[in-house]
Every structure is written in C-alpha cells, then in structure tokens.
Amino acid sequence: MAKLLAATALNAGETDKPVNNIALSLTGTGITYQPGDSLGVWPTNNPDEVELVLSILKTSGSKSVSLRGQLANARDALTRRVNLREPTSELFALMADHARLEFESVRLSRLAENDELVAEYGIHDVFDVLVKFRSARPPIGPFLNALAPLQPRLYSIASSLSAHPDEVHLTVGVVRYDLNGRGYHGVASNFFAEHLAEGRRVPVYIQPSHGFSLPADSSKPVIMVGPGTGIAPFRSFLEERKATAATGKNWLFFGAQHEAGDFLYRDELEQFAAEGHLTKLSTAFSRDQAQKIYVQHRMIEHAAEIWAWLNEGAYFYVCGDAKRMAADVDAALKEIVAEQGGMDTDAAAAFVKQLAKDGRYCRDVY
Numbered sequence: 211m212a213k214l215l216a217a218t219a220l221n222a223g224e225t226d227k228p229v230n231n232i233a234l235s236l237t238g239t240g241i242t243y244q245p246g247d248s249l250g251v252w253p254t255n256n257p258d259e260v261e262l263v264l265s266i267l268k269t270s271g272s273k274s275v276s277l278r279g280q281l282a283n284a285r286d287a288l289t290r291r292v293n294l295r296e297p298t299s300e301l302f303a304l305m306a307d308h309a310r311l312e313f314e315s316v317r318l319s320r321l322a323e324n325d326e327l328v329a330e331y332g333i334h335d336v337f338d339v340l341v342k343f344r345s346a347r348p349p350i351g352p353f354l355n356a357l358a359p360l361q362p363r364l365y366s367i368a369s370s371l372s373a374h375p376d377e378v379h380l381t382v383g384v385v386r387y388d389l390n391g392r393g394y395h396g397v398a399s400n401f402f403a404e405h406l407a408e409g410r411r412v413p414v415y416i417q418p419s420h421g422f423s424l425p426a427d428s429s430k431p432v433i434m435v436g437p438g439t440g441i442a443p444f445r446s447f448l449e450e451r452k453a454t455a456a457t458g459k460n461w462l463f464f465g466a467q468h469e470a471g472d473f474l475y476r477d478e479l480e481q482f483a484a485e486g487h488l489t490k491l492s493t494a495f496s497r498d499q500a501q502k503i504y505v506q507h508r509m510i511e512h513a514a515e516i517w518a519w520l521n522e523g524a525y526f527y528v529c530g531d532a533k534r535m536a537a538d539v540d541a542a543l544k545e546i547v548a549e550q551g552g553m554d555t556d557a558a559a560a561f562v563k564q565l566a567k568d569g570r571y572c573r574d575v576y
C-alpha cells in the first residue's frame with residue numbers, strides 16, 4: 211500500500227493533454243525497483259459513478275452480495291472489484307432477461323451475441339447500458355457477477371530510488387474524452403488526478419522490466435526517445451545516472467504538442483542540460499507551427515551525430531505510443547543507419563535487429 215505524497219500538474223497553463231507527476235511513498239512497503247521497471251496500480255472506480263449505479267439499481271450500498279464466491283457489500287464491490295468501463299456479453303444477456311420492454315430485450319440479446327453492435331448502439335461503458343435500457347433493472351448480485359473484474363494499470367516509473375529514497379514517481383496522462391454526446395474519464399488516471407487524496411494509500415506492485423534498463427557499463431552513451439508520457443522512464447534514467455555519477459553521455463528527444471503548456475519536467479531537464487548531465491536535449495513541439503514536427507524529424511536532422519553515438523556504443527531507447535510513434539521512430543532509425551552507414555535497406559534492418567539482439571535498442575511502448 212503506497213501513500214500518495216503529491217499529485218502535481220506537469221503542464222504550465224493551458225493544455226489539451228493534462229499530465230500529472232504522481233509521487234508515492236514506499237516507506238514500510240519493502241518495495242524496491244530499478245530504472246526501467248513499471249508500477250502496477252490497483253485503482254478504484256469513480257465514487258460518483260458508484261453512487262449513480264447504486265441509485266439506478268435502487269440498492270443500498272451496505273447490501274451484502276456474493277461476488278465471484280466472496281462476500282462483500284455492494285458499494286465496496288462496485289468500487290474495488292468490477293470493471294465499469296467495458297460492458298460484457300454476460301451483462302447484456304442478464305439485462306435482456308430483466309428488460310420489461312420487448313424491444314429493449316431484443317436489442318440487448320443482439321448485443322449479447324454480437325459485440326460489434328456496441329458502437330452502433332452508442333454504448334461505450336456500463337453506465338450507458340443502464341441509461342439506454344431503462345426497463346432492465348437486474349438485482350445487484352447478478353449485475354455485479356456479470357461484470358468483468360477491475361484490472362490493475364501499469365505505469366513506467368519516472369523516478370530513481372537514488373534520487374528519491376523510499377519514493378516512486380509516475381507520469382500519468384489524464385484520460386478524458388467526449389463520445390456520443392457525453393464525457394468519459396479513464397479510471398486510474400482520474401483516480402490519481404481527482405479521487406486519491408494526499409496521505410491516502412493505493413495497492414501497488416512492481417512489474418520488472420525485461421531488458422528495458424540502463425547499460426551495465428555506465429560509461430556507455432544513451433539516446434532516449436520519449437514523447438508525451440514516454441518521458442517517464444527517461445527521467446528515472448537521468449536521475450539514476452546523475453546520482454551514480456555515470457560518465458556516459460545522455461541525449462533526450464522529447465516531443466509534445468505545445469512548448470508553453472506541455473513541456474513535461476521542463477525545469478528539471480533544463481537544469482540537467484545546464485549542468486552538462488543531459489549532453490543533448492532535442493525537442494519537437496508538434497503544434498507550435500503550421501507543419502507537424504515530431505521526434506523522428508529531429509532524429510533525421512541529427513542523423514550524423516546519432517550515427518556517431520551508435521558507433522561509440524550508444525544504447526537507443528524508445529518509450530510511449532506503440533501505435534504510430536514507435537513505428538515511425540523505428541523507420542527513422544533505419545533510415546539514419548542506411549544513409550550514414552552507406553547500407554541498403556536490408557543491411558540497415560539487419561544492423562538495427564542486431565542492436566536489439568545486443569540489448570542496445572530497447573522499447574517500452576504501450
């Protein structure tokens with residue numbers, strides 16, 4: 211059980227992408243970690259949503275229920291144990307059985323059989339199901355048992371124990387978006403942003419990294435590419451390399467939408483750069499000009515130097531968006547290797563593959 215020390219906004223002023231530094235105390239937990247590890251967090255559901263569900267189902271929060279074989283009270287089960295984000299086919303089937311209106315029962319049965327209809331019917335979470343099918347009000351016990359279990363969330367650790375003894379820090383992007391005319395909030399990111407009060411505790415565990423770690427030889431240079439919340443493990447790397455007086459050079463590529471609002475950990479990074487600890491800091495602010503500028507564009511601009519660092523034995527790390535950024539950065543790296551190393555496409559791909567095999571090209575993407 212880690213205690214919240216502080217949730218601090220990392221944005222300066224206006225932003226479309228709020229991000230918080232979450233500092234947790236590990237005192238008394240016996241938990242330790244290495245830079246590159248992730249923290250698993252068991253969040254709780256939004257208390258307002260829990261009360262709404264109780265009221266819609268006309269149930270007292272203190273009612274005793276058996277959930278997957280364990281006794282709990284309804285409020286606690288809704289708060290800690292069930293997934294209110296993704297409706298299951300079991301929920302649709304249960305609601306179909308309890309719908310008093312025939313057309314609602316038919317629709318719910320269709321949803322139970324074909325989850326591709328969910329988007330077509332404008333359903334995104336469990337609350338939508340209760341609101342759209344007003345004649346279906348199952349008892350709380352079967353309702354809870356028809357929901358999926360609440361899952362933990364993983365966060366890349368953003369601190370080093372050498373710099374923050376007995377603490378773990380996270381870089382949490384707050385998930386909020388509009389769909390079908392209503393707002394939705396991500397469970398864990400809003401739990402940290404809004405619902406976990408300072409001094410309160412949250413269950414956590416360490417998910418050790420498999421290979422996403424600093425070079426054993428601390429004289430090796432590191433190149434880190436971490437746009438958005440992908441910066442997290444690199445703050446940890448930089449803190450650790452400073453605290454342990456590692457002699458290797460450090461180069462960070464950071465990207466975000468706007469320099470003014472979204473330059474996460476700006477003061478710390480600029481301080482590291484001023485001290486010479488951060489040998490190079492290359493930034494890409496995508497929306498501060500007419501044309502998008504991303505981290506991979508900055509990499510291409512510095513192709514010769516990246517190639518020189520790789521030849522000095524640099525390790526190359528990428529963290530953040532798996533869907534587009536990681537693939538584009540991978541393509542840029544191969545382009546740099548081909549152009550600077552005078553290789554054809556196949557030879558450049560083989561070179562990058564060998565880097566990965568040697569543990570010198572490491573990715574933590576999600």
Ligand SMILES: Cc1cc2nc3c(=O)[nH]c(=O)nc-3n(C[C@H](O)[C@H](O)[C@H](O)COP(=O)(O)OP(=O)(O)OC[C@H]3O[C@@H](n4cnc5c(N)ncnc54)[C@H](O)[C@@H]3O)c2cc1C
Binds near residue numbers: 366383442
């Ligand atoms: C190894 C690993 C490391 C990670 N590290 C970090 C980190 O350092 N920082 C960080 O912020 N996150 C990180 N994540 C992501 C993190 O685990 C959570 O997924 C994230 O915080 C969202 O959780 P949530 O509970 O707030 O949102 P949830 O309640 O889980 O909601 C998220 C879901 O909402 C849906 N959704 C989101 N946006 C939209 C949209 N615009 N339209 C429609 N649907 C949408 C998607 O289905 C998405 O999966 C990491 C993930 C992994 C696997």
Ligand SMILES: NC(=O)c1ccc[n+]([C@@H]2O[C@H](COP(=O)([O-])OP(=O)(O)OC[C@H]3O[C@@H](n4cnc5c(N)ncnc54)[C@H](OP(=O)(O)O)[C@@H]3O)[C@@H](O)[C@H]2O)c1
Binds near residue numbers: 385438505533
């Ligand atoms: N599972 C979840 O719900 C969840 C929650 C939080 C974060 N995440 C994921 O975590 C990752 C980081 O999210 P984030 O919001 O901190 O940052 P992000 O969305 O990765 O944005 C950071 C910067 O990267 C830019 N970018 C967009 N496409 C890119 C590309 N193809 N190559 C390089 N840069 C690109 C963005 O520019 P533009 O925006 O101007 O295009 C922005 O300037 C993303 O994968 C995000 O989906 C997931």
